[in-house]
Amino acid sequence: MDASKEHIISTADLLEVEDLYTQFRFDDGVVRAVDGVSFSVPAGKTVCVVGESGCGKSITARSILQLIDRPGRITGGRIWWRSAAAISSAERSKRPRRSRKSTDADEQATDDSGVDLVALDPAGDHLREIRGGEIAMIFQEPMASLSPMYTIGNQLIEVIRLHTPVSKAAATDRALDLLAQVGIPRPKHTMDAYSFQLSGGMCQRVMIAIALSCNPKLLIADEPTTALDVTTQARILDLLRDLQQDSDMAMMFITHDLGVVAEIADEVVVMYLGTVVEQGPVDEVFEHPQHPYTRALLASIPRMGAGARQRLSAIQGQVPHPFNYPQGCPFHPRCPEAVEGVCDRVDPPTVWLGERRRSRCVLNDPEFLAETEPANEVSR
Numbered sequence: 001m002d003a004s005k006e007h008i009i010s011t012a013d014l015l016e017v018e019d020l021y022t023q024f025r026f027d028d029g030v031v032r033a034v035d036g037v038s039f040s041v042p043a044g045k046t047v048c049v050v051g052e053s054g055c056g057k058s059i060t061a062r063s064i065l066q067l068i069d070r071p072g073r074i075t076g077g078r079i080w081w082r083s084a085a086a087i088s089s090a091e092r093s094k095r096p097r098r099s100r101k102s103t104d105a106d107e108q109a110t111d112d113s114g115v116d117l118v119a120l121d122p123a124g125d126h127l128r129e130i131r132g133g134e135i136a137m138i139f140q141e142p143m144a145s146l147s148p149m150y151t152i153g154n155q156l157i158e159v160i161r162l163h164t165p166v167s168k169a170a171a172t173d174r175a176l177d178l179l180a181q182v183g184i185p186r187p188k189h190t191m192d193a194y195s196f197q198l199s200g201g202m203c204q205r206v207m208i209a210i211a212l213s214c215n216p217k218l219l220i221a222d223e224p225t226t227a228l229d230v231t232t233q234a235r236i237l238d239l240l241r242d243l244q245q246d247s248d249m250a251m252m253f254i255t256h257d258l259g260v261v262a263e264i265a266d267e268v269v270v271m272y273l274g275t276v277v278e279q280g281p282v283d284e285v286f287e288h289p290q291h292p293y294t295r296a297l298l299a300s301i302p303r304m305g306a307g308a309r310q311r312l313s314a315i316q317g318q319v320p321h322p323f324n325y326p327q328g329c330p331f332h333p334r335c336p337e338a339v340e341g342v343c344d345r346v347d348p349p350t351v352w353l354g355e356r357r358r359s360r361c362v363l364n365d366p367e368f369l370a371e372t373e374p375a376n377e378v379s380r
């Protein structure tokens, strides 16, 4: 096992994404949406994934549950799911098959410490049980995720009964409890409403209730507040933070807003052009950012009390389209600290700066930089 993997694997990690590649293949090129991503989510903690638009945050999240539309495909890597249920299911899969529909792919996906979600049969029972059961996901557009054809109550009851064998009456009681838990003022009234009769904020609360209905171990939230007004955004964030703190649920929260990260994250994963450029405990990353991209992102946040005339520094240039993936460090064309002849030529090494802290930049590895600089190569 190489040194970088030793750091990633920890028994406390519930989810471990290991060198994940997801690509969209077209006649005229390949979009390398996720290009060798590794990170982990510890049980009960909130990990925020940040980066500008198009950096691969959503495709990483969707890859976890195999929700990638064609022509997209996971082309490499593993995604270890290590909940207690996944581990006991791994043990079950070693016994002779019984009633549960377990395919060869599902059996091969398991080892003693969990299940590799990438290797599960996309149409098999195992992935279906995990999706919406142990791992729930909420999206940016709550209205689009709810059906306008059925009442909120019907949709909530259906999800509850899909994953738990309870009577309709018991599912109705649970639905009412969940609506109250997510702060819906008149749960009984809302049970009979349709999504188009509710505000965006109320729809997102309903989606959170649906997500929580099976007591997930991990909630993946893909920019869940972006489509909402600022006040509603703050309320939904408070709700998610309270729910997460009251349970042992872990959260993977995708956002481009570092203000949100500062409020809710335990750890942060900074993505750029399909890669993780920096990762670590949120306080350490915010106080001592190691990657020039993280520094640029942080410099672009407006600061309270800096006065009306403060200048926001925008990051120069744009995220290149993954059809035009630059050679060397993916950030070098926009990087104010790029080293000519190095960053435009070689892949930056991943440098571990602590047990859960790393950065992917030659500046963090002076030895590698010294060895790679063109002047040194000539003299060798």
Ligand SMILES: Nc1ncnc2c1ncn2[C@@H]1O[C@H](COP(=O)(O)OP(=O)(O)OP(=O)(O)O)[C@@H](O)[C@H]1O
Pocket (backbone or CB within 6 Å): 024, 031, 032, 033, 051, 052, 053, 054, 055, 056, 057, 058, 059, 060, 069, 072, 256, 321, 322
């Ligand atoms: N269905 C698709 N077909 C082709 N390319 C896609 C598809 N979906 C995403 N991509 C490409 O994959 C890359 C990563 O996209 P992704 O949606 O993960 O970015 P993101 O960081 O979540 O951005 P945003 O914050 O705007 O949601 C982008 O270049 C995007 O254009």
